[in-house]
Amino acid sequence: xxxxxxxxxxxxxxxxxxxxxxxxxxxxxxxxxxxxxxxxxxxxxxxxxxxxxxxxxxxxxxxxxxxxxxxxxxxxxxxxxxxxxxxxxxxxxxxxxxxxxxxxxxxxxxxxxxxxxxxxxxxxxxxxxxxxxxxxxxxxxxxxxxxxxxxxxxxxxxxxxxxxxxxxxxxxxxxxxxxxxxxxxxxxxxxxxxxxxxxxxxxxxxxxxxxxxxxxxxxxxxxxxxxxxxxxxxxxxxxxxxxxxxxxxxxxxxxxxxxxxxxxxxxxxxxxxxxxxxxxxxxxxxxxxxxxxxxx
Amino acid sequence: xxxxxxxxxxxxxxxxxxxxxxxxxxxxxxxxxxxxxxxxxxxxxxxxxxxxxxxxxxxxxxxxxxxxxxxxxxxxxxxxxxxxxxxxxxxxxxxxxxxxxxxxxxxxxxxxxxxxxxxxxxxxxxxxxxxxxxxxxxxxxxxxxxxxxxxxxxxxxxxxxxxxxxxxxxxxxxxxxxxxxxxxxxxxxxxxxxxxxxxxxxxxxxxxxxxxxxxxxxxxxxxxxxxxxxxxxxxxxxxxxxxxxxxxxxxxxxxxxxxxxxxxxxxxxxxxxxxxxxxxxxxxxxxxxxxxxxxxxxxxxxxxxxxxxxxxxxxxxxxxxxxxxxxxxxxxxxxxxxxxxxxxxxxxxxxxxxxxxxxxxxxxxxxxxxxxxxxxxxxxxxxxxxxxxxxxxxxxxxxxxxxxxxxxxxxxxxxxxxxxxxxxxxxxxxxxxxxxxxxxxxxxxxxxxxxxxxxxxxxxxxxxxxxxxxxxxxxxxxxxxxxxxxxxxxxxxxxxxxxxxxxxxxxxxxxxxxxxxxxxxxxxxxxxxxxxxxxxxxxxxxxxxxxxxxxxxxxxxxxxxxxxxxxxxxxxx
Numbered sequence: 001x002x003x004x005x006x007x008x009x010x011x012x013x014x015x016x017x018x019x020x021x022x023x024x025x026x027x028x029x030x031x032x033x034x035x036x037x038x039x040x041x042x043x044x045x046x047x048x049x050x051x052x053x054x055x056x057x058x059x060x061x062x063x064x065x066x067x068x069x070x071x072x073x074x075x076x077x078x079x080x081x082x083x084x085x086x087x088x089x090x091x092x093x094x095x096x097x098x099x100x101x102x103x104x105x106x107x108x109x110x111x112x113x114x115x116x117x118x119x120x121x122x123x124x125x126x127x128x129x130x131x132x133x134x135x136x137x138x139x140x141x142x143x144x145x146x147x148x149x150x151x152x153x154x155x156x157x158x159x160x161x162x163x164x165x166x167x168x169x170x171x172x173x174x175x176x177x178x179x180x181x182x183x184x185x186x187x188x189x190x191x192x193x194x195x196x197x198x199x200x201x202x203x204x205x206x207x208x209x210x211x212x213x214x215x216x217x218x219x220x221x222x223x224x225x226x227x228x229x230x231x232x233x234x235x236x237x238x239x240x241x242x243x244x245x246x247x248x249x250x251x252x253x254x255x256x257x258x259x260x261x262x263x264x265x266x267x268x269x270x271x272x273x274x275x276x277x278x279x280x281x282x283x284x285x286x287x288x289x290x291x292x293x294x295x296x
Numbered sequence: 297x298x299x300x301x302x303x304x305x306x307x308x309x310x311x312x313x314x315x316x317x318x319x320x321x322x323x324x325x326x327x328x329x330x331x332x333x334x335x336x337x338x339x340x341x342x343x344x345x346x347x348x349x350x351x352x353x354x355x356x357x358x359x360x361x362x363x364x365x366x367x368x369x370x371x372x373x374x375x376x377x378x379x380x381x382x383x384x385x386x387x388x389x390x391x392x393x394x395x396x397x398x399x400x401x402x403x404x405x406x407x408x409x410x411x412x413x414x415x416x417x418x419x420x421x422x423x424x425x426x427x428x429x430x431x432x433x434x435x436x437x438x439x440x441x442x443x444x445x446x447x448x449x450x451x452x453x454x455x456x457x458x459x460x461x462x463x464x465x466x467x468x469x470x471x472x473x474x475x476x477x478x479x480x481x482x483x484x485x486x487x488x489x490x491x492x493x494x495x496x497x498x499x500x501x502x503x504x505x506x507x508x509x510x511x512x513x514x515x516x517x518x519x520x521x522x523x524x525x526x527x528x529x530x531x532x533x534x535x536x537x538x539x540x541x542x543x544x545x546x547x548x549x550x551x552x553x554x555x556x557x558x559x560x561x562x563x564x565x566x567x568x569x570x571x572x573x574x575x576x577x578x579x580x581x582x583x584x585x586x587x588x589x590x591x592x593x594x595x596x597x598x599x600x601x602x603x604x605x606x607x608x609x610x611x612x613x614x615x616x617x618x619x620x621x622x623x624x625x626x627x628x629x630x631x632x633x634x635x636x637x638x639x640x641x642x643x644x645x646x647x648x649x650x651x652x653x654x655x656x657x658x659x660x661x662x663x664x665x666x667x668x669x670x671x672x673x674x675x676x677x678x679x680x681x682x683x684x685x686x687x688x689x690x691x692x693x694x695x696x697x698x699x700x701x702x703x704x705x706x707x708x709x710x711x712x713x714x715x716x717x718x719x720x721x722x723x724x725x726x727x728x729x730x731x732x733x734x735x736x737x738x739x740x741x742x743x744x745x746x747x748x749x750x751x752x753x754x755x756x757x758x759x760x761x762x763x764x765x766x767x768x769x770x771x772x773x774x775x776x777x778x779x780x781x782x783x784x785x786x787x788x789x790x791x792x793x794x795x796x797x798x799x800x801x802x803x804x805x806x807x808x809x810x811x812x813x814x815x816x817x818x819x820x821x822x823x824x825x826x827x828x829x830x831x832x833x834x835x836x837x838x839x840x841x842x843x844x845x846x847x848x849x850x851x852x853x854x855x856x857x858x859x860x861x862x863x864x865x866x867x868x869x
Contacts, residue, residue: 194350194398197350199335
């Protein structure tokens with residue numbers, strides 16, 4: 001079995017490294033000030049896909065939906081070892097919630113076709129919903145395994161997966177194709193490879209090529225695209241027109257999630273209880289924590 | 297998320313101001329490989345782009361992967377168990393990471409799995425790796441071994457040894473030193489014996505061999521029985537198989553992650569590299585020059601780490617109601633450290649470019665000769681570049697390794713008592729730096745290697761040109777200082793030469809070499825100050841201090857204070 005994998009990846013703001021300038025006084029995030037990074041668990045998913053390829057053969061394609069800038073992320077995937085990269089981008093896809101995102105992603109996956117494994121991170125560090133993977137599987141009508149921590153083996157028509165559960169793990173076998181979301185501990189992503197960096201540093205999406213033609217009237221987009229395709233440096237780009245989707249199910253229009261209100265919650269201690277380091281003190285503490293629903 | 301390339305503005309400055317168009321064109325043979333390899337550059341700009349992107353990866357791995365493991369590597373140390381050497385866990389992990397990133401054959405040709413980078417870029421990588429963990433450099437920095445096999449070995453030997461070195465599957469060692477042959481390698485005894493079939497075998501002991509447990513060993517051995525000097529020595533390559541026994545590893549002051557081995561060769565099958573009798577006089581000299589440059593980069597990396605620690609501590613530590621950073625005595629130490637770092641960096645990368653130019657011209661001459669073409673023009677330039685390289689390499693090693701120790705010393709001083717404790721990494725840096733001015737030739741040996749070129753005033757033409765150059769207003773005063781340093785140097789040199797006392801010349805050599813380095817580096821800094829306003833500060837402090845030091849050096853030479861060496865026995869009795 002030489003499985004063909006598609007890895008779902010996302011470029012996210014680096015929420016782990018928030019500096020002073022990032023938060024606006026009103027408590028909202030100034031995205032322009034945050035460095036954009038490879039969503040950590042997606043990077044792990046790509047690593048797993050590459051390990052599967054190293055072991056069993058097959059191919060690894062990566063897919064992202066995002067603004068034109070997301071091609072940075074796709075180049076990084078190529079630096080790690082992905083065979084092909086696909087960018088789904090369109091203004092009409094913007095402001096999508098998880099429902100609209102998984103709808104468009106599933107349409108893009110259908111278009112790519114010929115897949116056995118779809119891998120992605122458990123969740124992205126910006127939204128933290130963990131919904132896009134499962135919803136995509138639902139729309140494709142394929143099984144899903146979440147919280148994977150190890151791909152035990154890939155067989156002829158199935159895959160064996162170890163997944164994390166409360167207090168331990170379980171080992172499952174799923175038919176192919178299957179969508180798998182992975183947790184951070186599943187693997188350590190490999191570094192970018194020097195030769196691939198040099199080979200793919202100039203890989204470009206359609207939008208980036210268009211921008212080149214805008215600043216140089218001697219360049220024609222079709223010729224340019226052809227040149228990049230033949231050099232293996234073209235990042236395939238899908239807009240709404242290339243996908244079999246209904247417009248009202250995409251982007252803001254297709255997103256039932258509405259942000260009602262954003263509240264900046266500042267946690268500040270103002271009083272404290274002193275608890276003695278005795279048995280009585282401890283049971284008092286446990287009781288209090290249960291009352292506050294911190295322990296359940 | 298520290299990236300040791302992008303977080304170091306001075307290293308980026310050096311990179312951005314590299315003028316290596318000719319070197320890159322030579323190393324890329326006019327960009328002829330871009331058709332064959334997708335990752336080969338199409339032109340100069342593309343090549344620079346490649347270098348930068350790869351240096352960013354080195355900086356990322358150094359800052360985020362290697363550095364966090366350095367303290368544990370220092371404590372765990374390389375170990376020997378049942379005759380086998382094991383790296384500390386952090387060392388193994390870091391080597392694996394660097395191999396995965398395809399960084400273990402940076403200067404080797406593409407056909408052997410290398411990146412075909414100039415030495416200058418490789419040195420930048422070494423600086424960053426050393427800043428993260430000096431001891432890792434001792435393995436990462438052994439890529440010169442592959443380079444030597446490539447340069448002097450035959451095609452079969454290249455095929456046999458290089459691909460696995462480039463991939464990181466194998467590491468190497470240079471086995472030169474013996475118990476009785478340290479600085480004086482002419483005394484090497486290890487025997488190379490030829491059997492009836494003509495195959496070579498090695499017998500004997502090598503000592504203090506960095507990474508002697510490596511899979512590929514370059515060994516200097518006596519191939520001509522009965523000879524006593526360097527002309528009886530040849531260079532061999534062998535595999536570190538069962539016939540090579542690691543007898544022990546040393547317990548050292550610093551660079552704990554790097555195993556220093558005593559090796560016993562028991563009829564080890566070996567291959568002659570290049571020609572017989574050229575081992576020491578040609579190949580090892582070449583290898584050592586490369587290694588000396590590498591150690592200079594290592595010293596610079598350690599010094600950079602020490603400075604960063606001192607700066608961080610000085611800003612955080614409050615005494616007398618203020619961060620000690622603001623106390624003038626401390627501020628001054630920090631400024632001195634920073635100026636030294638930046639001037640050292642200028643020197644290192646200027647020297648690296650000379651090394652590159654001379655190596656690449658040499659390769660081109662070989663290629664042209666093979667095609668039966670005339671090489672007279674290239675030959676003249678190569679000879680010139682080679683002379684300058686032989687002068688600047690020991691000067692660089694002398695200056696950078698000595699000042700690395702000084703910077704570490706001052707950085708610990710800024711930490712006060714806390715710096716003496718293991719909680720801070722500065723004590724490790726002090727220990728790690730201490731070897732740099734000893735191995736690959738002590739500072740005293742570097743002075744010996746440099747003094748010939750200094751006495752012959754090899755850079756006279758270069759300095760004449762610089763004196764004629766038009767510098768902007770603020771810098772003219774500094775040019776005058778440099779002119780004065782040159783006069784002082786010439787007076788001192790004349791004094792030494794006229795004395796016709798060999799012993800005196802030997803002790804005065806250090807003072808002369810130092811003065812010469814102020815001149816060369818001083819002009820480098822002036823050129824930088826022309827391009828960048830901030831660098832005026834660096835040039836100013838460096839040159840003003842250089843003038844003061846030169847006056848003192850001249851005083852030392854002319855005051856006859858060395859005369860008492862004649863009575864050394866009485867003094868030391």
